[in-house]
Amino acid sequence: MIIETKRLILRPFKMDDLSSLHSIFSDPETMAFYPAPFSEEQTKSWIKRNLERYQVDGFGLWGVLLKENNQLIGDCGLVTQTIADRTYVEIGYHINKNEWSKGYATEAAKSCMEYGFHTLGLNKLISIIDPKNHQSIRVAEKIGFTKEQDLFIFNKIHSIYSDDRSSINGHQNKKIMDTIL
Template identity: 70%
Template sequence: MIRIETERLIIRPFTEDDIPALYTIFSDSETMHYYPAPFSYEKVEDWVKRNQLRYQEDGFGLWAVCLKGHNELIGDCGLVSQVVDGIREVEIGYHIHKTHWSKGYATEAAKACRDYGFHQLNINKLMSIIDPRNEPSIRVAEKIGFTKEKDVFIFHKNHEIYSTLKDERYK
């Protein structure tokens, strides 16, 4: 089982016990502003199950982001296989509870997942699919070394792809 530790965070697979805490994040309209709608409790349950299936099928997925020392679940971050313009790529995705915004947790978690993807999984390119209005998410992508690659129409709306290749910077 994966367990990534950073200075302030533990990143680990989701369990069913995480669903209530995750629901407080995914049911919040402000947090889910760039999604079609906040998640119902049932959708959060399905989302956790889908990620658990990804762990088995892909060897990765979105993982729980917890504060070290408290074990408080504050969000998710991880790697997801996506098809963009007909090409299978690996995305870094992240959500952090709004009470923990602007503290650097999303950047810290995304950087750890980037390094895990490059070094443990030997992935050569990572990307993020971002709504062009989601400036905080764009800033996280840029802080972990991603640059805008292109505009795409995916998930029924326009998005921007931010990406980076594995290179000397990430050793």
């Protein structure tokens, strides 16, 4: 287990998760903002890519399970993204459409944000969101992200939402230095 919240467990994927994850990723409504729903082979590649991320980056997208019954309901986690020759860490999430509007995506994303800032010591986190994906935008805003800009990436326009703590830390450091001087 990586993260435990009030209602969820976030843990590394295993190949045994293929069937449960594929039922989510093969759904056209859930994957409406992707080019197409995933085939079983694409879902298997998704899991393998995250297993590699755990080894290379020390993090990735994790399986999101309900504590009450250990049911896999989606994924959420941190992934590195390169945008305009700069590397960022993104919070990404997908939740089974049968579990939408219950606050699970927000709960999982908030815990990943805390993990990124407090455990990994990152200063900035982003989310890359299709501007028409209002549910995802709501999740980003609920965890305190604000829209930074629109960019053409991944073959279409995406909105970049972020929380940048480096300016806060820099401001706090300046205040501390001013107090000391």
